[in-house]
Amino acid sequence: MDATPEILGELSLFEGLSPERLVVLAERCRISSVNKGEHVFRAGDPGNGLYAVVSGLVRIYRGSPGGKEQVLHFIEPGEPFGEVAVFQGDAFPADAQAMVPSQVLFMSRRDFLDLARQDPEITLQMLARLSLRLRRFVHQVAELSLKEVPARLAAYLLKELEEQGSNPLTLPMSKGQLASFLGTIQETLSRSLKRLEGQGLIVVKGREIGVLDLSALQSVAEQGR
Amino acid sequence: MDATPEILGELSLFEGLSPERLVVLAERCRISSVNKGEHVFRAGDPGNGLYAVVSGLVRIYRGSPGGKEQVLHFIEPGEPFGEVAVFQGDAFPADAQAMVPSQVLFMSRRDFLDLARQDPEITLQMLARLSLRLRRFVHQVAELSLKEVPARLAAYLLKELEEQGSNPLTLPMSKGQLASFLGTIQETLSRSLKRLEGQGLIVVKGREIGVLDLSALQSVAEQGR
DNA sequence: CGGTCTCTTGAATACCTTCAAAGTAGGTGG
DNA sequence: CCACCTACTTTGAAGGTATTCAAGAGACCG
16 A cells, blocks of 8 residues: 555654645655554564554564564554664564554665665754663663563563553553563563562552552662562 | 864764864764773662763673672774763763773764764665664673573573684683673683583683583574584 | 463472682782 | 781571472464
8 A cells, every 4th residue: 555645644653744745755654554563564574664553563582493583662652663773784673563454564775775865854853863762772682681570570560650651550461461561471570560569569350450659660670679 | 182084984873974074073073981890870870971982992781789790782993872862861871881991972962963964875874774783682681681601601602612623723802701691690601610510511710711522612602402 | 161361389409599618819018 | 016907708507589490281283
């Protein structure tokens, strides 16, 4: 399916572009539908362009031979993914899989580089975007290496609490997926949740989690045991 | 100390710039000396510009309240660091410390952005650079989460073997630092080395490591136990 | 109401860290 | 050249945390 200027305008990637430019770009982008569980690309695939999520949700992850998976990030509508292969190297470093039925936009490397040369602001925006991602990775590496699972979980809950703004917060994914994002497995996450609950810091009810003791949770997040 | 055009020309950051441009830039950059162990910046410091290593060696790391440290990367002469704070956010996300007496160059955010606007190629280079760093982080997160210490160590040794090209390879840092880079501690690294040695895969002699069984080492690196 | 996917729980195990102590190496001053 | 200091490294024993394996409970959907 072809992309339309309206759709492109919704993507943060193309923020600030003139309507005329969007019309031109629309001809060069393709939108495709992917089913739940289907892969947009796999680690090692040649990266001939970049993608963006139009609707749905995509997760980027790496798998191990033993079957364990580590989620690197979740891509929400409007956000691009697979940019790294455009600027550096040729193969995608990870797998991209739709978590729900999704629509993704594709733009070839050539078309994107042309765009970048015509619109330097796009390049600066991309720098800001990659920098943010780097910052998140720094955080993720530090968390994995320096904190134990309950601390990582507590930090995650605090982040979600802040972002959602409502107190019984709702996990945006299955607990299995969350475990994989936090660098652990389902069983361990389950036990950690139960432990925090037993300490009276939270209440768990399905995907709803109520925070009872904010400061204690913060102390756990900073490895306060 | 002021920077000179000759010094700037050596930095990969400024690769491809005209000599005239380098002269102008030299006036805006400052070079300072840092002693071994001294910090160039600390996590949380406001990031008003970017740095590059002129000579010496700088490590970027995060510490935990418990005292453990995770090295994120080592910066060698010619390479920039602290760029993330220039494009996104304001505070440095990690600590930067000289491992040996070093000289580092500083360029203010404003001066760098001016340069980027005048020389779009610099921006594209920076994108390639950040993309490479992202790729490395993807790798680091996956290794930390999916592999055990012996596998991470084996993968590291294979990488060094390839880069150095000589068979008794030489560790470029202390084993304590290596441990911190691999996401573990000195004692565990020591035991892992001994284990690989006991299996006849390598020979360890101080910082020299000879690889005896390449394919077996590769199999360990891929979690072949 | 059966089937499937998600989640929980228990027991055993593996891996890594902690703590403590001793050994090694390199550099400096006597 | 030797003695000594310091930083780095190794080693052992004990403990803690996370994973594995296996089974059962719960939730959702057709």
